[in-house]
Amino acid sequence: MGFVSQVVRDSETFAKNRADMLALVQQLRDLEARPVALSEKRRERMEARGQLTPRDRLARLLDPGMPFLQLHSLAGYMVDSSDPEKSVPGASVIIGIGFISGVRCMVVVDDSGIKAGAMVEMTAAAFLSAQETALRHNLPFVHLVESAGANLMEYKVELWAKGGSLFRNLARLSAAGLPNLAVLHGPSTAGGAYMPGLADYVIGVKKNGMAALAGAALVHAATGEKANDRDLGGSEMHASTSGLVEYLAEDDAHGVEIVRDVIARLDWNKSLPPRPARAFAEPRHDIEDIAGVVPTDYRIPYDVREVVARIVDGSDFEDFKPLYGASTVCLQAAINGIPVGIIGNNGPIDPAGATKAAQFIQLCGQADIPLIFLNNTTGYMVGTQYEQAGMIKHGAKMIQAVTSVDVPRITLYIGASFGAGNYGMSGFAYEPDFLFAWPNATTGVMGGEQAAGTMAMVARAGAKRKGEEIDEERLARQSAMIAAHFDRQAGAFYTSGRCLDHGVIDPRDTRRVLGFCLETCLEGRARKVKPSSYGVARF
Template sequence: MSDYGQRYLSQVSTASERFAANRDDQLALVERLQALLARAEQLSAAARPRFEKRGQLLPRERLGRLLDPGSPFLEIGNMAGYLVDDKDPETSVPGATQIVGIGYLGGVRCMVQVDDSGINAGAMTRTSTRKGIRAMDIALQQKLPFVHLVESAGANLLDYEVEMWMLGGGIFARLARLSAAGLPTFTVLHGASAAGGAYMPGMSDYVVGVKGNGKAYLAGPALLKAATGEVAADAELGGAAMHASVTGLVEYLAEDDAEGIAICRDLVAQLGWNRHCPSPPAGAYEEPHYPTEELLGIVPVDYRQPYEAREVVARIVDGSRFLDFKPGYGVTLVCLQARIYGMPVGILCNNGPIDPDGASKAAQFIQLCDQAQTPLLFLQNITGYMVGTAYEQAGMIKHGSKMIQAVTNARVPRLTVMIGASFGAGNYGMCGQGYDPDFVFSWPNTQLGVMGGEQAARTMSEVFRAGAARKGKPVDEAMLAEQEARVTAHYDRQSGAFYTSGRLLDDGLIDPRDTRRVLGMALQTCWEARHRVVQPNAFGVGRM
């Protein structure tokens, strides 16, 4: 095994009251996450009688048949839609009627999207559309075949939004781009795919249709009758059997869901996809010396309580070993060289706000990793850059800009995990979503926003007092106190990880104990993308 770097000597007392309190707080959030994810699964499973009557598998059963048994599945956007349309925490369902993630079909790493037609018949919302677009963007960037198990009632016309209609075109454009980039696209037509959704099979390279249940039409029977007065049956209008024999939209006709999925797996196997990419180096690695379970007790839920970021890293990297880059300079910005499952990685994490020295150190470290083609990992617990006369005169803007330049233009894979605070320009400098990291995940304790609610409220009060002083007017402190309470509540309501992840401001929430596993899958995906040879074309494969 590799003995890269030096093993970190932990100073954490797992028997302390603080450790126990942190663990209890984190576990409560993890249990909330698990309960919310189970809410979507249970709601979908409640439709079983309807599916069985049609001879269908439930969406999660389809996914289970599609993926290699026992293989890892990296879910994307697990909280999408939570508190977006239904803003009641007691009833809102995460997932946005889709199950999306990276999994293996016959050993081939693919992006998989399954319409969760057990919930509202798989009807699409604006968040569903954005989630699908994110899945396709990842597939394009990471050079992944795209597999879609389709059954959706289409857009919910009662909740029509013009923005959703406009966004929807981006789905079909991305299918065209994937095909043109040499990345095969597959559709299994399990049920209805109507209106714009008909272009899901229409724009895919390979289409498997399930006899009887699979349907694709630009206008379903109800819309057709309303628009033209014509009365037509599902089967003749857009049934899978008709498309297999008349239009040529369907290449492979299956008797049922299980056979359709089996055909899709055979098609992926037929690609010989892994011939076009070398296998990753099979280097030995050592599990962390300290249990990943201890992450729960190390990181407090309250981001204002300090902790040592190296303690987190020691529970994620191989052997709990790393090299500490300039540990005595810019000390609040920690830069470490380590390995995860044998793969080298440069890690940036926070022990406080970023000062000018820390920003300069980070910029150099990022450029060194880029030169060495070493992926970057940003573990965010950052309230921002240092402010004040001394820091302004020390060039905080200039040095912070150097860091952001380096973060933005690094050519190596960039992974971000938000594990605490993620405020203001600190989010930017630590490669937040706006800087297009390859993947960005959050722990359930994350707080995200321009600033904390109390800070925003106090700032607005100071602005009000300064304005009143200029005008020579008295300050109504009672009014200001009421305003501060209102502003604090407004900011804090939007900063929690469940709220922000529901709006797809990350790729999903993860249990802190799964961080190493998630990063391993993400790093392997990025490695494969950068070593894969594809056969691009000027246009996607046209249906003939």
């Protein structure tokens, strides 16, 4: 018999959960709208130069009607500004996986409508993540370039030091046999000149495209030479004199059209073995209801199977050892016809749950079945009973299994994900293939309330040891400050702003996102590429 949902759709609990979750989803959409609105303010100026806006370029690049999975839409949020009302997410870059001439590609678009596309701290982090994802999943890399380079007003030495990794990874992409293409829509100067310099194919747009190690002003200041930007690095010069540009485009639209044509002529999908069509049934339980299933307060329990029943084929799954380590849930199911193993939490992870999960992970590895981790746990159990039962060694087994298993891993933070429980559940440090968060997700070493309580006990113990009276009023103020400090950093929007995931998603999009990510993982693994010792060099 299939899963029987216990959710009552017309209950007060369902209505409250749904209202709370949708309020967070609206907050997510409002945050994502900020960089769009800010960038659009420069539309008139860009059109006066004969340019398309960054998002118009992206729209013309991608195949109409095909899915596009945006990544790192909140990058930079609460990093560039400590004011949540003024902080603009996006880090002046638009990143995602989409289809170009039928080919699944990683796409990066400089958002030149915001600070002329200048890079800030989280731009580099998001860009590196895009490159690493392309390398992992054998995706061609397309970069629509128009950037003023590093934002010198927010210069940090670590940004410069880590920035070299962007160019290193372009070389790695080429050496891995993955074509990377750059379109010079506007300037790419200083270190940014190596973006086209290390691309395999460069399309330069007439009049606006420009790449140079130093612009005219810097050249004059450094050498006294009076030059102009077009002679130093204009697309026309690079196409006729330096050899940096392979294809010269009349305008932005033509440049994007050339990218689509070049990718089509690569015949990239010829190396991809055909995958058999898989018949599957949509979930019997409506995914629209998922917002009412999950409380936004992680302290309120619910059955993670209610989530699974709304994202897997036919709402059908097999429960693995359901009576053993019951708070750790291991399920066999399918999404879009692709068999998957799912590990979820109905509470903290105890020794039995850790050993069950470790065995389940290894079985999925043996059968080459992708794993999905649905994080909602406050961590591994603590206390004398659990220490004597071997919590450390059993938790370590789970962490070893997660670290070592060689199948696609997709992680979702759907509630709490604290402490070492995050590690066992394939958190950020374990480099899952994809990692997304729901807007209610809370992550960190522990919750603010627990941190404050822990520090209060330490303070009381210290006072008792010294024979001193504890100042309860001062301790209460300190506890409130500690709780606020932890909780401020735990929210999904804050952590996503620091690129500690691939993005925050609407829970109702979960099945669609998981299906896209699974297809990306399996396609990448099936694709045959021709790596070489060096990237393709331009002579």
